[in-house]
Amino acid sequence: MNKDKLILRTRFIERASHWVMVLCFLAVALSGLSWFFPSLNGLNAVFGTPQLARILHPFFGVVVFLLLAFLFVRFVKYNLPEREDLAWFRNVRQVLAGEHEPALQIGKYNAGQKILFWGIMGLISVLLVSGVVIWRPYFAPWFSIPSIRIGLLVHAIAGICLILLIIGHAYLAFWVKGSIRGMVTGYVSRSWAKTHHDRWYRQISNKQSGSGKQQ
Amino acid sequence: MGLGRRQFFKLCTVGAATATAASLGFAPGMAQATQSRQYKLLRAxxxxxxxxxxxxxxxxxxxxxxxxxxxxxxxxxxxxxxxxxxxxxxxxxxxxxxxxxxxHSEQRLLYPEYRAPGSDKWQRISWDHAIERIARLMKDDRDANFIEKNDKGTTVNRWLSTGMLCSSAASSETGSLDQRFTRALGILGTDSQARVCHAPTVSALAPTFGRGAMTNNWVDIKNANVVLIMGGNPAEAHPVGFKWVIEAKIRNGAKVIVVDPRFNRSAAVADIYSPIRAGSDVTFLMGVVNYLITHDKIQHDYVRAYTNASLIVREDYSFDDGLFSGYDPAKRSYDRSSWTYELDADGFARRDMTLSHPRCVWNLLKTHVSRYTPDMVTNICGTPKADFLQICEILGTTSAPDKTATFLYALGWTHHTNGAQMIRGSGMIQLLLGNIGMAGGGVNALRGHSNIQGYTDLGLLSLRLPGYMNLPSDAQTDLATYLKQTTPSAVLPDQVNYYKHTPKFFVSLMKSLWGDKATKDNDWGFDWLPKWDDSYDVLNYSNRMYEGKVNGYIAQGFNPVAAFPDKNKAQAALEKLKFLVIIDPLATETSSFWQNHGEEHDVDTAAIQTEVFRLPSSCFAEEDGSIVNSGRWLQWHWAGAAPPGEAWHDGKILGHLFLKIRELYEKEGGANPAPILNMAWDYADPFDPKPEEVAKESNGRALADLHDEQGNLILRKGQLLDDFSQLRDDGTTASFNWIFAGSWTEKGNQMARRDNADSGLGCTPGWAWAWPQNRRILYNRASADPQGKPWDPKRKLIGWDGARWSGVDVPDFAVTAAPGTNTNPFIMLPEGLGRLFSVGAMNDGPFPEHYEPTESPLANNPLHPNVTYSPTARVYESDRKRMGSREQFPYVATTYSITELFRHWTKHARLNAIVQPEQFIEIGEKLAADKGIVQGDLVRVSTQRGYIKAKAVVTKRIRRLAIDGQDVDTIGIPCHWGYEGTTRKGFLANTLTPGVGDSNTHTPEYKAFLVNIEKA
Amino acid sequence: MSMQSQDIIKRSATNVLTPAPRARDHQAEVAKLIDVSICIGCKACQVACNEWNDLRDEVGHNVGVYDNPADLSAETWTLMRFDEVEDESGKLEWLIRKDGCMHCADPGCLKACPQPGAIIQYANGIVDFQSDHCIGCGYCIAGCPFDVPRISKKDNKAYKCTLCVDRVSVGQEPACVKTCPTGAINFGSKQDMLHQASERVTELQGRGFAGAGIYDPQGVGGTHVVYVLQHADKPHLYHKLPTDPRISSAIHGWKGWLKPVAAVAFFATLAGTLFHYVGVGPNEVEEADEKHEEDTHA
Missing domain, CATH: 2.20.25.90 (ADC-like domains)
Structure with a gap:
């Protein structure tokens, strides 16, 4: 792969974090689902046994949170809302239809991705807080039973929402060809960048031509 | 990349498919066979x-x-x-x-152990070594200190420098061997827990009704209309017996009344609770008598016919300012000769059936109790007047012939200097109400240990013999004198006066004790019995120990350092022993009295020169044998396992020890060996007597063919007796305990019977066997009027069929004595009448009188300031010094048991330790507030004698009482924890209690004394 | 001899479409009747429970009350709760309630439990924890309206009274019932127990307890442990016995409406993605574009 023809979109540390998180999330989400939908109980086999799943789920969940927190630090600056995001919203139908015209002045992340970003960050925080409240045997005994009940409900709702978001995220990555490769290798093609993130592409191009440095 | 895509797609598809399948109900049934826990007893x-x-x-x-x-x-x-x-x-x-x-307690003893003088550790020893060493120590001490003749030259055969405590938790068969063992050696310093428990019951109920036992039985309580619980707390101390109180309440509509210093668990389910100051019960009870008389709530026909109300008392009897006639202040005792009936020319008591004679018991009683007005009761007891009157009124309703009240009491009455008189008071009330002999009536002494009734029956008290006979004193120099003094003659004509048969009981006992060695010529071995000069009860004996007069002590299933009052004195007493032998299943505080356990038991181990042996014995579950419950039922039980480790049955320990001592005497001679050599010890394996053999011996057998008066053969030589009517005073019968005769007959072991059919009113004559003669309700002749008609047709216990008495219970009467004759129902008393006036049978008066506890919060007795305390209670000088003043120790304390624990015993059982893990005391909210004590604080409770520390339970259940113009607070002290056990380490509660006892029996005053309390 | 799985009528975390076998439910519902008015608080039931179930809790501390151990635990399945109550006239009552699992007809624990078969309800009404299946999540604690289940520190599994299902299944009464000295605890068919309870209430009313009544809260479908209370109008006097216990609405929401809503959301999402992909096709950047880009920067 000729890296000269490609643009580094995501650094190794970020990619590594992302994919570790994906694995952890998968385990946490599947075990979570195993307890939410009785019929999916077998999914907790991801952790070996139901008992082990119950013990590991919260620890893996915390790992997910920590990795997301790291990614939050790394990515937050690209995910701040901008005036240009409005164009994406106005043209969301074309975006979903896969039409690449007109160019929407999209930065490193489009508005949809930003929503995803903030959604994930928000939900994982809710999951962390509610998860601590219901976490046995370590923390739950410190909370009253009514607060644990609310914790359980909130944790379930937030978990469902997060899984739905992630399904969407994963599907879109799968749909937009080149995205997964981008997250796996770190590199995207210039045409991909130009097509999907035109403003970012321009910024990169300008920087590269200015300093010869990537990013 | 392409592969990755395909995989991801697959995953999505599978996920979707799974979810779909699940929602459609196709999820694989993953229910493994779910099972509850297996039933664990199936073929055990x-x-x-x-x-x-x-x-x-x-x-x-x-x-x-x-x-x-x-x-x-x-x-x-x-x-x-x-x-x-x-x-x-x-x-x-x-x-x-x-x-x-x-x-399976962690504290079960598994092998014999030895502690050398001054040593700080146990060492494991063999049984042989233990038995040899103990026998040697005992023999040497006996040889050195045995008294064969006293100063007057009378043969006394007593050995005072070694004593033995026996366990009323052991079987009656062990008890029989204890009696043989101690008396053969000449030991007088022997007692069982009966002494520190219900001894006053015997000394109060026997003079009142004829027998010193619970009159009715547990199940019969259900027949009551009123249940008065006073001086006891059966919900806590006898919870399963309390079942029948609840049964009375909810099936019979009974009113349940609790009078107690503390709102206890019995009170929790009572209809009426009223407080009373600890130690003031005589006032309350005499107040009730006064109320019943003044309000005419008396069952007159019953009182006239069945009590001694009509008998006339001697002219020189008097009661004045707190003292009865005949008081000798120097001796602190009464000459009781004036407390008796005026006799007619035939030697019978004079009687006035109109009850008008000024000196008939009825009128003396009226006068005596007239001082106990409701106001006086409130003043002395602190019981609110309205409560008192309400209780009197309810009790009064049972003066109707078809209503009964049952009185339930236990140690709350026995543990006082005038404890026996409290019990007497309750007996008098029940006689006035016509409630004795009735189903659902009675004075029900709720005994303590599982076999304390049996140990009482077996006479395991310093001055007793089996079957409520007394050990001869050294004034009774020969058999004839003894029998003359102990065999009563009838006070009224035509009475059964069953104790007239005392010679038969006694000679049969002697034949059992000495076997063929007992002959008419040697007065059946009378001389070999030890003769007493003093009561060697536990207070006396521990005082002797304290004074250095005792060298050896055997504690078999008894924990004196915990159970005796004034633990620090008891400890000092034990420290003076040369040797101490513990026979117990558990590691008791007494066995480790020489160990320093920190603040809870701070002793100087090196200075304690006592040799200690700790011998592991079996427990109930590992032995066959019988125990006698409070309702006098002899119940046989079977072993479910062998004793653990090297533990031995008590009988085996006694057998080895006795035979070793006997062997030493045979070889070496020594101080009068005759009683030891002549004591019958005729068992298949004398080293290990079997309970069956001993039980049969208790029942007794014919030593020759026995014929009745008509000459018919009734028993062949060697056959077991059917009942005690077959006993002879000519040496042709042997019976170790005449009241047990009938318990193991030729028909087999009657104690093992298990037919629980109810013959009526809750009587189950086919279950086990009750003494006497399998009677379940004592004095049941009194359930019918003199003409034989039941007072209450619904409570017909026995009836006359024209020739005999019979009924749902075995008649407690001469079965052929027809109604309408002069024969009275209380067959064990020489007048046949229930005694309102106890004549000279008690040390401290024929009527109960209130005296303050020896440590009292009052300066004076409000009834008679000149005689504040019991004039006859025995107080040793060493104990008097250890009494505290009301100024220093302003609060009344009372000790008691709580449901979860049994004395100092169940603290060794983890299951019980869990539910009551740590020592506490109870204190009322007002006193707690004054002292700044809050729930759960550690507090220090002290007396002149020592202190304990415990957690405070602050409660509404203990009230501040107004007594004679002053506020009196009570502190409740449960008595269960110690420095050994599975519970948290605690102080022995008896550190606080005073060493003074009941006037009649010297049972310690555990229930009322003075303390101070502060935050620790 | 053990209770067969076919006698189970409810099973935790079991899809309503695939219920536990429940054909053999023609058996009487059982109940334990606790008559608080004749309870002496002796704790025999506590000890018998521990003994039968081979439980030995810690030897704890006295904290200034009679309640010992201080609380229910994984090794204390029943506990006497003592309350000293004075009425307006100053009359003192010592109310003693045996606390423990109520064996609700509609058990909150079972509803909340996420692990299939870890909590089951037998046809006779007994609710039992199957320790082997328990995952220690503690949701049962949140589900219970009576604060009964406890997680063991030893094995991280939840425990509570089984109503001695091992005894009941061979025809014996529970250990606490058998041992109760005063007969304050009774056991029989629920019908018989309610009849007996009503007789007790009548008797108590006759003794002046106007508020006497039966505690068989319908908010949880009734219970298989029923109290007779002297003051049924004030259950909170008995160590905060809830007046109208119900499964919390949070639990109802979580185990109720949230599931179908979430299921629909999942289906919608998955279906949406599927149809979107099939409808729109992959979103690919045209090769030409790429080539063009490469050229530009070459």
Whole structure:
């Protein structure tokens, strides 16, 4: 792969974090689902046994949170809302239809991705807080039973929402060809960048031509 | 990349498919066969036994490992109630429910141990070594200190420098061997827990009704209309017996009344609770008598016919300012000769059936109790007047012939300097109400230990012999004198006066004790019995020990350092011993009295020069034998496992020790060996007498062919007696305990019977066997009027069929004595009448009188300031110095048991330790507020004698009382924890209690004394 | 001899479409009747429970009350709760309630439990924890309206009274019932127990307890442990016995409406993605574009 023809979109540390998180999330989400939908109980086999799943789920969940927190630090600056995001919203139908015209002045992340970003960050925080409240045997005994009940409900709702978001995220990555490769290798093609993130592409191009440095 | 995409797609598809399938109900059924826990008793061996703790004597089923196969070693792993048992019906209290943890207590002793003088450790020794060394120590001490003749030259054969405590938790068979063992050696310093428990019951009820036992039985309580619980707390101390109180309440509509210093668990389910100051019960009871008389709530026909109300008392009897006639202040005792009936020319008591003679008992009683007005009761007891009147009124309703009240009491009455008189007071009330002999009536002494009734029956008290006979004193120099003084003659004509047969009982006992060695020529071995000069009860004996007059002590299933009053004195006394032998299943405080346990037991181990032997014995679950419950039922039980480790049965320990001592005397001679050599010890294996042999010996057998008056053969030589009517005073019968005659007859072991059919009114004559003669309700002749008609047709216990008495219970009467004759119902008394006036039978007066506890919060007795305290209570000088003043120790304290624990015993059982883990005391909210004590604080409770520290339970259940113009606060002190056990380490509560006893029996005053309290 | 799985009528975390076998439910519902008015608080039931179930809790501390151990635990399945109550006239009552699992007809624990078969309800009404299946999540604690289940520190599994299902299944009464000295605990068919309870209430009313009544809260479908209370109008006097216990609405929401809503959301999402992909096709950047880009920067 000729890296000269490609643009580094995501650094190794970020990619590594992302994919570790994906694995952890998968385990946490599947075990979570195993307890939410009785019929999916077998999914907790991801952790070996139901008992082990119950013990590991919260620890893996915390790992997910920590990795997301790291990614939050790394990515937050690209995910701040901008005036240009409005164009994406106005043209969301074309975006979903896969039409690449007109160019929407999209930065490193489009508005949809930003929503995803903030959604994930928000939900994982809710999951962390509610998860601590219901976490046995370590923390739950410190909370009253009514607060644990609310914790359980909130944790379930937030978990469902997060899984739905992630399904969407994963599907879109799968749909937009080149995205997964981008997250796996770190590199995207210039045409991909130009097509999907035109403003970012321009910024990169300008920087590269200015300093010869990537990013 | 392409592969990755395909995989991801697959995953999504599978996920979607799974979810779809699940939602459609196709999820694989992953239910593994779900099972509840397996039933664990399926083929385990089941053994019947009785709970070893209290005198309810609940039936238990013990389940042990293995199905009984020889190759399986039985280990009891579960115990639950026996549903067939007529009293317990499957129930067990928290102690009984935790029995399995007593059997397997961490503190069970497994092998003999020895502690050398001054040593700080136990060393394991062999049984041989232990037995040899103990026998040697005992023989040497006996040889050195045995008194064969006293100063007057009378043969006394007593050995005072070694004593033995016996355990009323052991079987009657062990008790019989104890009696043989101690008396053969000449030991007088012998007692059982009966002394520190219910001794006043015997000395009060026997003079009142004829027998010193619970009049009715547990199940009969259900027939009551009113239940008065006073001086006891059966919900806590006898929870399963209390079942029948609840039964009376909810099935019979009974009113349940509790009068107690503390709103206790009995009060929790009572209709009426009223407080009373600890130690003031005589006032309350005499107040009730006064109320009944002044309000005419008397069952007059009953009182006239069945009590001594009409008998005329001697002219020189008097009562004045707190003292009865005949008081000698120097001796602190009464000359009781004036406290008796005026006799006519035939030697019978004079009687005035109109009750108008000024000196008839009725009028003396009226005068005596007239001072006990409701105001006086409130003033002395602190009981609110309205409560008192309401209680009197309710009790008064049972003066109707078809209504009965039952009185339930226990140690709350016995543990006072005038304890016996409290019990007397209750007996008098029940006589006035016509409630004795009636189903649902009676004065029901709720005994303590599971076999304390049996140990009382066996006479395991310093001055007693089996069957309520007294050990001869050194004034009774020969058999004739003894029998003359102990055999009563009838006070009224035509009376049964059953004790006229005393010579038969006594000679049969002597034949049992000495076998062929007892002959008419040697007065049946009369000389070999030790003769007493003083009461060697536990207070006396521990005082002797304290004074250095005792060298050896055997504590068999008794924990004196915990159970004796004034623990620090008891400790000092034990420290003066040369040797101490402990025979116990558990590691008691007494066995380690020489060990320093920190603040709870701070002693100088090196300075304690006592040799200590600790011999492991079996517990109830590991032995066959019988125990006697409070209702006088002799119940046989069976072993479910062998004793653990090297533990031996008590009988085996006694057998080895006795035979070793006998061997030494045979070889070496020594101080009068005759009683030791002549004591019958005729067992198949004399080293290990079997309970069956001993039980048969207790019942007794014919020593020659016996014929009745018509010459018909009734028993062949060697056959077991059918009952005590077959006893002879000519040496042709032997019976170790005449009242047990009938318990194991030629028909077999009557104690093992298990027919629980109810013959009526809750009587179960086919279950076990009750003394006397299998009677379940004592004095039941009094349930019918003189003409034989039941007072209450619904409570017909016995009836006259024209020739004999019979009924649902065995008649407690001469079965052929027709109604309408002069024969009275109380057949054990020479007048045949229930005694309102106890004549000279008690040391401290023929009528009860209130005296303040020896440590009292009052300066003076409001009734008679010149005689504040019991004038006859025995106080040793060393104890008097240890009494505190009301200024220093302003609060009344009372000790008691709580439900979860049994004395100092169940603290060794983990199951019980869990439910009451740590020592506490109870204190009322007002006093707590004054002292700044809050719930859960550690407090220090002190007396002149020592202190304890415990957690404070601050409660509304203990009230501040207004007594004679002053506020009196009470502090409740449960008495269960110590420095040994599975519970948290605690102080022995008896550190606080004073060493003074009841005037009649010297049972210590554990229930009323003075303390101070502060935050620790 | 053990209770067969076919006698189970409810099973935790079991899809309503695939219920537990429940054909064999023609058996009487059982109940334990606790008559608080004749309970002496002796704790025999506590000890018998521990003994039968081979439980040995810690030897704890006295904290200034009679309640010992201080609370229910994984090794204390039943506990006497003592309350000293004075009425307006100053009359003192010592109310003693045996606390423990109520064996609700509609058990909150079972509803909340996420692990299939870890909590089951038998046809006779007994609710039992199957320790082997328990995952220690503690949701049962949140589900219970009576604060009964406890997680063991030893094995991280939840425990509570089984109503001695091992005894009941062979025809015996529970250990606490058998041992109760005063007969304050009774056991029989629920019908018989309610009849007996009503007789007790009548008797108590006759003794002046106007508020006497039966505690068989319908908010949880009734219970298989029923109290007779002297003051049924004030259950909170008995160590905060809830007046109208119900499964919390949070639990109802979580185990109720949230599931179908979430299921629909999942289906919608998955279906949406599927149809979107099939409808729109992959979103690919045209090769030409790429080539063009490469050229530009070459």
């Amino acid at each position: 061996k089941e053994t019947r036994n009785n709970c070893t703790y209290c005198s309810v004597g609940c039936g238990v089923l013990m389940y042990s490992l293995g199905d009984g196969a020889k190759n399986a070693k039985a280990r009891i792993f579960h115990i639950e109630g026996d549903p067939d048992h007529p009293v317990s019906r499957g129930s067990l209290c928290p102690k009984g429910a935790g029995l399995v943890d007593y059997i």
